[in-house]
Amino acid sequence: MGDAFDEPVQLSKGINLKDLLSGDSEFQIDLDFKKQQCDDLEDDGIIDDDDSDSDDVFKNIEEETSKMMLSCPEYHTFRSLESKMIDCVSSGDVKMLILEEGDGPLVPVDAEVLIHYAAYWEQATIPFDSTLTRNNGQPMKIKLGQGKILPGLEIGLTSIRGPKSRFLLLVQPALAWGPYGVLPRIKPEPALFVIALYSVNDTQAAVRFNDLPVAEQSKFENTTRTVNSLHTQAKDYFAKQKFNKCIKNYQQSMTVLNMSLPKDKNEENEIKRLRINTYVNLAVCYYKINKPKHVINMCQNLDYVTDINKHCKALFYYGRAYEMLGKTEDAIKYYKMAKRLEPKNHEIGKALADLDRYNKKSAATEKDLWQKAFKLEPQTKKKNYDVDADFQATVRDMCQNVADSEEYMKFNLPESFTPNEIGFIRDLCDEFEGLVLQENNVGKKKTFSIIKQGLVIG
Structure with missing residues (x-):
């Protein structure tokens, strides 16, 4: 035995x-x-070990840790490294060395964090454990306070300011995998963790805020920390299309902001920025649940905080709301105002083009109804041209680009175009506002140009 x-x-x-x-x-x-293992190997026809694949894996891990700034630092022994570190607990079982200080408060004990780490034995260059080899190489999201990670790691993470920090943790076996380890892979020895903290979501910030005295609630640091936490959670709800929960968070953050008493201009500007973000995000959420009047209300509230005529996204959703209400003229007005702020914004250009097509289709439908009512013969229908689909798609994209311009543009067509192709382009130009096909006489030759007249934006 x-x-x-x-x-x-x-x-x-x-x-x-x-x-x-x-x-x-x-x-x-x-x-x-063990005997069963040997039998299985023989059955699979495996005779010799090949270490070449393992070498490649280790090399890749070493390169990845270097790229992600998770490489093991240079030191002689853990004892020499300890002299540069501070204790996180009085027993000395967890020691820390900060490489890059975070830009916020201490990480709460019940926060949700996003981290990468690599763990090394003494004087090793290849980590024996790392988040880089899990979750498709993506950072790991961890909820603290639930015993999901090693005690030493949790102690270290709640002793650092975040987000955006990088630090070393030297953890003794008592606060890692225990005094006996988990052999053969996990030895009962101290381990060095190189940790990159990317984000901190203080999920209980709103609960803690409600428990504060009124005087503490009005402090800038408490209001901003709570609002940032609520906004982070709202983004997660939005990504999951839980728009009503998202709205609840933004509404709660506005209540918190209204209690804030900033002490100087910098704090006032930050509160103003958070208010603007809250109103705009509420407008987007209400649009997602088809409540255009609420969208307009949020945009109107925003106008009390800042000049909405200088805020492209707010103007765009103003247009969206009016379009949902069937007020196309108002929608076009706000879309054009947004387009003036961001001329190359394709989403705004598409919204204008879609409305233009809708208006033309509606006008044609209305005309058809009146013709039928008075039994009038319809005017000549658009001719079907013998033009392939690729040519049609290419020319339509070109016309769209020219039509999206707010300034005068002229695009000369190649002389090689056939009469069918020219006829198709002439009819296509009629679908775009301000676009015309101009015929040019150059001697005995005829050339053609697509011209976009400059638009007057109201």
């Missing part, structure tokens, strides 16, 4: 971290397990 312990034994089932640390776990060793 003693031979069974000559080499490390692989567990057939994973271990729950909480059970392992509590000391209540029991293990049973199957003495035939």
Whole structure:
């Protein structure tokens, strides 16, 4: 039986971290397990080990940690590194060295954080554990205070200011995987963690804010921290299309902002910025749930905080709301005002083009109805030209680009175009406001140009 312990034994089932640390776990060793492994290998025809793939994997991990600034720092021993670190707990089981200070308050004990880390044994260059090898290499989102990570890591994360910080943690076995480790991979030795903290979501900030005295609630640092937390949660709700929950968060943040008493111009500007973001985001959310009158109300409220005529996104959603209400003239007015602020914004250009097509279609439908009412013969219908689909799509995109310009433009057509192609372009120009096909006589030759007259924006 003693031979069974000559080499490390692989567990057939994973271990729950909480059970392992509590000391209540029991293990049973199957003495035939090693023999079964050998039998399986022989059945698969595997004879020799090949380390080339492993070498490539290790090289890739080393390169990735370097690129993500998670490489192990240079030091002689952990003892020499400890001399530069500070204790996070009185026992000295968790020590920290800050490489890049964060730009906010201490991370709350119940926050949600987004991190990358790489863990190293002493004087190792390849991490034995890293978030870079999990979750498709994406940062890991962790809810603190729920025992989901090592105690030492949690202590370190709540001893740093965030977000956007980078630091080292030297964690002793007692606050990592325990005094016995998890052999063979996890040794009962100190581990060095290189950690990059990207974001902090203080999910309970609003609850803590409500428990504060009124005098504390009005302080700038408390209001801004609470509002930023509410906005972060609102973004998550928006991404999940939970727009009503998103609206609730923005409404709550506006209540908090109204309680704030800024002390200087910088604080006033920050409160103003947060108010603007809140009103605009509420307008977007109300648009998503088809409440155009609420969108208009948010835009009107925004106009008390800032000059809405200088805010492209607000003007755009003003237009969206009026379009939903069927007030196309008002919609076009606000779309054009937004377009003037951002001439190259394709979403605004598309909204104007869609309205233009809608108006033309509506006019044609109305005309058809009156013709039928008075039994009039319709005017000549648009001719079907023998032009391939690729040519039609290309020319339509070109006309759209010319039509989107707010200034005079002229585009000369190649002389190689056939009469069918010229006829198609002439009819196509009629679909765009201010676009005409001009015929030019150059000697005996005829050339054609697409011309866009400059628009007067109201």
